[in-house]
Amino acid sequence: MFMDQPTPNYRICKNCGNRNHPDSGQCPWCGAALRRPMDWFSFFGLILILLVVIGLIVYAVWIRSPSESKIHLPVISHSVE
Ligand SMILES: [Zn+2]
16 A cells, blocks of 8 residues: 555645654654645544444444334325225
8 A cells, every 4th residue: 555655755844844754653843743645544433333333332332222223114004094
C-alpha cells in the first residue's frame, strides 16, 4: 500500500513551513502534529465502522426489547373475503 505512493524526502510542516522527516509524526520545530492524508482515511473508516457497530447494537437492542417492538398494526387481512 505505502510502497506504491511516491514518498517525498521531507514533509513540510503546515504550521511553520519547515522541512521534517517524512516518518516523524510531530514537527521538531514548532511541535505541531504532522498528519498524513492516509490517517484521515483510516480515521474516517474507523468512525464508519464504529457507526455500523453502534447501529447494529441499537438494532439488536430494539429487536430484543419486548415493549418497544410491539407495534399494533391494523389487521384487515381477514375482512377481505
Ligand atoms: Zn512546524
